Amino acid sequence: MSSVRIPKVTAKCYCNSVVIEISEIDPGFTACHCSTCQFVHSGPGFGARCNDVKIVQGAELVKKYKPAVWATWHFCGKCGTRLHYKFEDEVWKSKQDRYVVSVGLLYKSGVKNLKMFNEVSYEVKPHYYCFEGQREKLSTSEAYALFALESQKP
Numbered sequence: 547m548s549s550v551r552i553p554k555v556t557a558k559c560y561c562n563s564v565v566i567e568i569s570e571i572d573p574g575f576t577a578c579h580c581s582t583c584q585f586v587h588s589g590p591g592f593g594a595r596c597n598d599v600k601i602v603q604g605a606e607l608v609k610k611y612k613p614a615v616w617a618t619w620h621f622c623g624k625c626g627t628r629l630h631y632k633f634e635d636e637v638w639k640s641k642q643d644r645y646v647v648s649v650g651l652l653y654k655s656g657v658k659n660l661k662m663f664n665e666v667s668y669e670v671k672p673h674y675y676c677f678e679g680q681r682e683k684l685s686t687s688e689a690y691a692l693f694a695l696e697s698q699k700p
């Protein structure tokens with residue numbers, strides 16, 4: 547979406563039980579201020595799009611949760627680290643960006659060129675924080691419109 551893709555990163559959850567291999571990562575990530583993110587992360591969600599995620603260790607520990615019809619969250623059932631979410635196949639037709647990985651995992655795994663590319667659901671952002679710098683800020687409906695376009699890309 548924004549810059550040169552990172553070909554492959556191997557990342558571990560906080561307790562080292564789950565190891566995932568992440569492919570074709572966009573280092574320009576999205577900060578989401580929506581009410582679900584505030585609830586489950588106790589703050590905004592930082593997600594980097596990528597083309598594939600493979601669980602290479604600890605698959606039996608990975609728990610899934612489906613907060614909405616369009617995506618499923620994956621997290622470590624032992625330490626609770628959020629790993630990634632995957633858009634459902636019937637919603638996301640494109641081969642690009644079907645997965646969104648937690649930015650903290652990438653940072654901890656040595657990826658340093660991460661950059662906050664845009665902010666979404668800005669109209670519901672709590673008043674007690676804001677980020678420095680200039681970037682595109684999208685409302686929830688603008689973000690949905692963008693996802694609707696990108697999900698159908700060949």
Ligand SMILES: [Zn+2]
Nearest residue numbers: 559561622625
């Ligand atoms: Zn863990």
Ligand SMILES: [Zn+2]
Nearest residue numbers: 578580583591
């Ligand atoms: Zn959100």
